[in-house]
Amino acid sequence: MSSTHSNEKQNCLSKRGNNIVTFKDDVILEAYMLWLKNPYDPESNPQGIINMNISENKTVGDILLPKLNEGIEITEEMLYYGDLTGRDYFRQAMADFLTKYFKASPRPVRKEELIGLCGASSIISIMGNAICDPEEYLLVPSPYYGTFASDLLFMSEARLVPVNLTSEIKEPNFEPFQLTVPALERALQQAVSQGKRVKGFLFSNPANPSGSYFSKQMIKDYLDFAHRHELHIIFDEIYYLSNHAPDADIISVLSMINELPDPERTHFIWAFSKDFASSGLRAGILWTQNSMLRAAVGACSRFSGISPPTQKQLTNMITDYDWLDNVYFPTMRRRLKESYEIVRQTLDELGIRYVIPKAGLFVWVDLIEFMPSVDLEGERKLWLSILENGVGTAPGYAFYCCERGWYRIIFALPVADVTLAMERFKNYLLKIRNLENRKLSVQERISTQ
Amino acid sequence: MSSTHSNEKQNCLSKRGNNIVTFKDDVILEAYMLWLKNPYDPESNPQGIINMNISENKTVGDILLPKLNEGIEITEEMLYYGDLTGRDYFRQAMADFLTKYFKASPRPVRKEELIGLCGASSIISIMGNAICDPEEYLLVPSPYYGTFASDLLFMSEARLVPVNLTSEIKEPNFEPFQLTVPALERALQQAVSQGKRVKGFLFSNPANPSGSYFSKQMIKDYLDFAHRHELHIIFDEIYYLSNHAPDADIISVLSMINELPDPERTHFIWAFSKDFASSGLRAGILWTQNSMLRAAVGACSRFSGISPPTQKQLTNMITDYDWLDNVYFPTMRRRLKESYEIVRQTLDELGIRYVIPKAGLFVWVDLIEFMPSVDLEGERKLWLSILENGVGTAPGYAFYCCERGWYRIIFALPVADVTLAMERFKNYLLKIRNLENRKLSVQERISTQ
Incomplete structure (x- = not known):
């Protein structure tokens, strides 16, 4: 009965409308929805998930807001x-x-x-x-x-x-x-x-x-x-x-x-x-x-x-330009660098391979040796288990990567959050490491299954 | 040469992209662009066109702006x-x-x-x-x-x-x-x-x-x-x-x-x-x-x-709700009514037929007796000639009306603007009236040519 009802509803939309509703490939969104159920907050939810999934820079609100709020007024032409x-x-x-x-x-x-x-x-x-x-x-x-x-x-x-x-x-x-x-x-x-x-x-x-x-x-x-x-x-x-x-x-x-x-x-x-x-x-x-x-x-x-x-x-x-050159850009870049450094140190300590990022809010890391199996399912499982351990990352298949084992970590968070996230990350990964996977060739890592 | 070049550019877009670029039916936009070339301003361009084409209420900016500007502040969640x-x-x-x-x-x-x-x-x-x-x-x-x-x-x-x-x-x-x-x-x-x-x-x-x-x-x-x-x-x-x-x-x-x-x-x-x-x-x-x-x-x-x-x-x-009930809605409706009354009086003086509006910013008027010919071309010509005489209206075909002779007039302008516009409107129309057209039946007025 509920299935019939659901079909009726579906049939009420266009083919492309139904395609939108049934589109399942948005893993970043899926990760975001999982995070929303249990978002980290240092005061109210210290055990919650730290969001290193959505690509947002959360380190510069304090310098942006005063600038954005400077002399804002709605005038008639804007109406x-x-x-x-x-x-x-x-x-x-x-x-x-x-x-x-x-x-x-x-x-x-x-x-x-x-x-x-x-x-x-x-x-x-x-x-x-x-x-x-x-x-x-x-x-x-x-x-x-x-x-x-x-x-x-x-x-x-x-x-x-x-x-x-x-x-x-x-x-x-x-x-x-x-x-x-x-x-x-x-x-x-x-x-x-x-x-x-x-x-x-x-x-x-x-x-x-x-x-x-x-x-x-x-x-x-x-x-x-x-x-x-x-x-x-x-x-x-x-x-x-x-x-x-x-x-x-x-x-x-x-x-x-x-x-x-x-x-x-x-x-x-x-x-x-x-x-x-x-x-x-x-x-x-x-x-x-x-x-x-x-x-x-x-x-x-x-x-x-x-x-x-x-x-x-x-x-x-x-x-x-004065504010941009002397306040915003230097501060923004310094904070990105600081937060990135915390992630980098953890990765280096763990001996995890990554692509050295030159720009952006993220680092692309190779977690092959932590995956339960070298396939899509294994990539998904590792992503979800890291999430269950309090750190929301994004698995490589969210980026349609053909090579299994890669994950994107957003580091553009306040230092305290990144530090805690990396502690959780390290503690969890150390438990599940399987160094054998490191020996796999790139060809062996390519999978869409 | 320029034609070839233009074709090359066209071919670079999708079929639907080209359809957008060549879409010619947006008469309201056309009227707006004509108005933009010579916009009325009581100080700087008193001979300019008064815009009674675009459906915007320009009578309430003074009461809206203080409200919209009340305590606005961008906060971090908005980022x-x-x-x-x-x-x-x-x-x-x-x-x-x-x-x-x-x-x-x-x-x-x-x-x-x-x-x-x-x-x-x-x-x-x-x-x-x-x-x-x-x-x-x-x-x-x-x-x-x-x-x-x-x-x-x-x-x-x-x-x-x-x-x-x-x-x-x-x-x-x-x-x-x-x-x-x-x-x-x-x-x-x-x-x-x-x-x-x-x-x-x-x-x-x-x-x-x-x-x-x-x-x-x-x-x-x-x-x-x-x-x-x-x-x-x-x-x-x-x-x-x-x-x-x-x-x-x-x-x-x-x-x-x-x-x-x-x-x-x-x-x-x-x-x-x-x-x-x-x-x-x-x-x-x-x-x-x-x-x-x-x-x-x-x-x-x-x-x-x-x-x-x-x-x-x-x-x-x-x-x-207090502001809405006691300031905004009563003022907005009173001003709409005032501006509408000026248009209504002019229409009544001229004996022009119109649909009595109950709501909206416009009145739909029958100008058949001023058209040089009872067809699309005549409707367009009258619209442009009224525009040349300083009043921008919108012709019926902008609304895909099948019956020729109807025009939409936006009255939601300050009283001074509406008054001047109606003077121009009246002075011009009195010169070109052809009462014979009034005798046409609805069937004779239907045309897409």
């Missing part, structure tokens, strides 16, 4: 529609900010090239709609930010072709999970041979979950690859400013404006969520020189506009 | 994702507000039944996606709020079947453009016979552009019609509280919660845009008892979340 792609003052401030901090070169970013929408997810969804028809594809290096999948699927029915990367070090100076053009070519050819229509290539720089970034030559190679195949190339640079490693020299595509082989198909996304710890405020930006794409995305801005008071507050914040 | 379907305090405040002011009966609205998204357009787009697959249809009584078409088309590729209504008075107590069940049945049968898959019925109550509303019996009839055909029925009540006519007794579907023949397919939309003159703040609400639909729409909330500081400000406003 009305105005330009839903972003108020003029906001897009001008964003253009100047991107020019300065993303080192736009050889010319500044222009406000006419920008569209503000309520978050990077909105931009990906709406741009996905404008670039792909249903059942068309974007390439994405895997492991990748898992939510790309539903960002593209839910409203736009666009899909992803993973470019599967592994931890194998193929040559000197090669990094684990490094994206190469041959890997892109192979993935593209395979997709095409399966009849898939591939329209573009989407990737995060700095990379999520690895925290790596790409050299200028690599970016040029990717641009050439995209150009050669007439693919859109979308740079998601949402972690660009969270570059906590002192030697990080991350190259933004905005610094190569006159070196783009296919300017009409080259696009850039950034948002306040990560670098300004403001995922709640719902504000992101698209830069593209493609006026048709701007027209198509702009026409959809009424579905995803940024609240003008929020635009005003953010404008106030990003135009105070 | 993080949290529940993107609306903060708990916001949905609770909305539930209480809807219960009180929309006279929810026989039980209160529950916060669990609500999803907050950044505007009614977002809700229609995302709900359209969850109810319709591409190329599926919703019925809509025509004339209708023209933007419904692109709200449904751009991201969701859902479409509308118009239920064409005219000014013909068919029986005593019949109102012009009155929606009847036989008209719904005819439109549905015709659509089905053309192979169209119709999934629901969307309509505005109070109606836009006519400013009429529906009796309880009529609403029951529509509910029964929808139930009989297993159609979703979506009540857009975005003008419900802008009921400036003293005798208006508008029935919200929320007042009939236990009389819904098909609760799973009955949905309600409202937003702050009109009744709180805050289209810029991007905040709307969906009420539905269908948990599957809530799940599908909620999963898309990250594309269209409301900024939490805005949620907080709105919460502060809608929980101050």
Whole structure:
């Protein structure tokens, strides 16, 4: 009876509506819901789960809030529609900010090239709609930010072709999970041979979950690859400013404006969520020189506009270069580094392998030797057992990683929380270690079962 | 050469992306862009166009702003994702507000039944996606709020079947453009016979552009019609509280919660845009008892979340019942009435026919006798010539009206602006009157050419 009723309800939605409801791949969300049942609080719930799953920077609220609260006032112009792609003052401030901090070169970013929408997810969804028809594809290096999948699927029915990367070090100076053009070519050819229509290539720089970034030559190679195949190339640079490693020299595509082989198909996304710890405020930006794409995305801005008071507050914040240069960025990076150091020490003590992160809020660690079995089930079990021991991480399959055993740990928490989390992590893992697993080759670790 | 270049750009977008860019039906937007070139300002541009096109209430900023600015502070919880379907305090405040002011009966609205998204357009787009697959249809009584078409088309590729209504008075107590069940049945049968898959019925109550509303019996009839055909029925009540006519007794579907023949397919939309003159703040609400639909729409909330500081400000406003009851609603309605009276007097002086509005920010007027020709071209020409004479209205075809000669005039402007606009309107129209057109029958006025 209840099953019939449930079916009736289902039938009331569209096919794609049902696909959304039954979409089960959002492991980050699953982890978040598990955390919500028992969230750690030093006072009220000291045994609760410490959330190292959701990628939010929780170390800088104390310096952000006074700035955001500075002289905020709702004025009459904010009450009305105005330009839903972003108020003029906001897009001008964003253009100047991107020019300065993303080192736009050889010319500044222009406000006419920008569209503000309520978050990077909105931009990906709406741009996905404008670039792909249903059942068309974007390439994405895997492991990748898992939510790309539903960002593209839910409203736009666009899909992803993973470019599967592994931890194998193929040559000197090669990094684990490094994206190469041959890997892109192979993935593209395979997709095409399966009849898939591939329209573009989407990737995060700095990379999520690895925290790596790409050299200028690599970016040029990717641009050439995209150009050669007439693919859109979308740079998601949402972690660009969270570059906590002192030697990080991350190259933004905005610094190569006159070196783009296919300017009409080259696009850039950034948002306040990560670098300004403001995922709640719902504000992101698209830069593209493609006026048709701007027209198509702009026409959809009424579905995803940024609240003008929020635009005003953010404008106030990003135009105070003195505060940015002398307070916010140094403090934010120092705190990220401090929190990361605690995780790093624990990993080093345990002899756990990880990709050294240069930017971002996370470290990508190899826990193969703690897994009960080297398959998806084992990866899931270890994730849940660490969670039961008070630390919420995210398993590699949340990022569609083809190689088992990798986990993402968010370290952007206050030092006390990270310290406690790492104590729990260490105490638990020491109990279950099985060093035999270390001997497995990368090939033996690849599994989708 | 430029044409080739333009084609290249076009080919870089998806089919639907190109459809968005080439979508030409948004006459309200066209009117807005024309107005933007020469906007009236009493000081700096006294000869400019007075905007009676965009449906915004510009009479209450002075009382809204102090309230919205009361004790606003961004707090740390607002910085993080949290529940993107609306903060708990916001949905609770909305539930209480809807219960009180929309006279929810026989039980209160529950916060669990609500999803907050950044505007009614977002809700229609995302709900359209969850109810319709591409190329599926919703019925809509025509004339209708023209933007419904692109709200449904751009991201969701859902479409509308118009239920064409005219000014013909068919029986005593019949109102012009009155929606009847036989008209719904005819439109549905015709659509089905053309192979169209119709999934629901969307309509505005109070109606836009006519400013009429529906009796309880009529609403029951529509509910029964929808139930009989297993159609979703979506009540857009975005003008419900802008009921400036003293005798208006508008029935919200929320007042009939236990009389819904098909609760799973009955949905309600409202937003702050009109009744709180805050289209810029991007905040709307969906009420539905269908948990599957809530799940599908909620999963898309990250594309269209409301900024939490805005949620907080709105919460502060809608929980101050004393201010609402004694300041805001009486003032807002009195000012709407005052501004409407100026338009009404002018129309009466000119002997122009109109639908007496009970609610909303507009009056729907019959300017047939001023048109150079009784067809689309004539309707457009008159609209543009009134615009050239300093008054921006919206022609009937912006609302997909099948009967030529109707125009929507927004009167929700300060008294001085409305007075000046009506002087211009009167002076111009008196010059071009052709009373012969009055003799045309409704049949002679129906045209899509």
